[in-house]
Amino acid sequence: MPRLLILLFNLLPLTALAEPVHLRLAGSNTMGATLLPALVVGQLQAQQATAVHTQPGQTANETVITAVDASGSPIRVDIAAHGSSTGFVALGRGNADLAAASRPITEREQRALHALGNLREADTEQVIALDGIAVITHPDNPLAQLTTDQLAQVFCGQVHHWEQLGVPGGAIHLYARDNRSGTYASFKAMVLAPRQCQLAHNAQRFEASEPLAAAVANDRQAIGFSSLAAVHRAKVLPVADGDTPALLPTSAQVASEDYPLSRRLFLYLPAHPKPQAMALAEFAQSPAGQAIVARQGFVSQQIEAQQVNTRPTMPPRYRSLAQQARRLSVSLRFQPGSAALDNKALRDIQRVARYLDQAGKLQRRAVLVGFGDPKDTPGRAALLSRLRAQAVRRVLAREGVEVLELIGLGDDLPVADNEREQGRLRNRRVEVWVY
Structure with a gap:
């Protein structure tokens, strides 16, 4: 035994x-x-x-x-x-x-x-990873762009015909993800709920983006939304939020989360x-x-330096940056109602520091540009935007980065509609620029 x-x-x-x-x-x-x-x-x-x-x-x-x-x-x-x-x-x-x-x-x-x-x-x-919720139509649809307000009107059933959007096509056919879908939950949170409306009852629902995008690509009267990675043959529409420029869900616009339906x-x-x-x-x-x-067709969080085209509406200091420096492919954002960076930004700080180290630009080559939303007190928006940049500088300093300059641009260059809280949250951000 x-x-x-x-x-x-x-x-x-x-x-x-x-x-x-x-x-x-x-x-x-x-x-x-x-x-x-x-x-x-x-x-x-x-x-x-x-x-x-x-x-x-x-x-x-x-x-x-x-x-x-x-x-x-x-x-x-x-x-x-x-x-x-x-x-x-x-x-x-x-x-x-x-x-x-x-x-x-x-x-x-x-x-x-x-x-x-x-x-x-x-x-x-x-x-x-990052993704853009792509608004998609049939490839032959002549519509050039939509605002988030128009999107809500379409998917809530308030706009029934393509002619109401200025293009021919007859009745609009709606395609949406099902109620268990995070894509639908994101679309609902970003587009429908802020405008206090619900998805139209006649929308066709799909468990996955792939069959939805395929159905839209085969229906001349269709409009739907899907993951950017599942668009395939469908046409992707630029989307504008409020008075901001209409943007396509390109890798650069999604990486910075400037695209209105980034997630x-x-x-x-x-x-x-x-x-x-x-x-x-x-x-x-x-x-x-x-x-x-x-x-796999999504947007990675690896840091890249990007050329930004100048526009006449840019503040002079920002336009000068765009002419002489490169913007890193990340916008650092904050926890709601807090000066603390959110979870993504904390990891992005490490990625930024690693990029600057590998590029030999740890010391006085980076510029932080803070932004915010409008405030009633004159100068307060500019002050808060600079304080956000200072908060990022402190965290970067712990990673060995010595920042060259801080700029606070207040409520200039919004990427979202300031009429709603979720838009104001997106506008409270810090960009990193490198010479």
């Missing part, structure tokens, strides 16, 4: 090694369709895993990825992509180790998941996550992960 016990004891480590590493992801279809599988495969390959195999799950919009790690242990990753809200439900029920969402967690969801910790902390709420793509982890879940999130944030983000 003792000899048998010794034999069994020696076999235990081998049995433990054979136990599969199992990771479960649930949530956003926008992310789960292609981006999450690509990130999982990329991470496995970076870890020298072998026999990596991707196959459809038992249900539509589900994926199973299997592999063998470097020590010979089996790995299994299940991805269930049925909408952002389903990710938070699965996380709360213990059916997921990580939730993917194409919109921020709501107050109600945060309260329901309080046992998992504060899911708005920097480690638990991680922005891994962030999130991974949410519990306060004490599985090591494999944390490892995947960190890989997604890495340069290798961000390269995969770009290849």
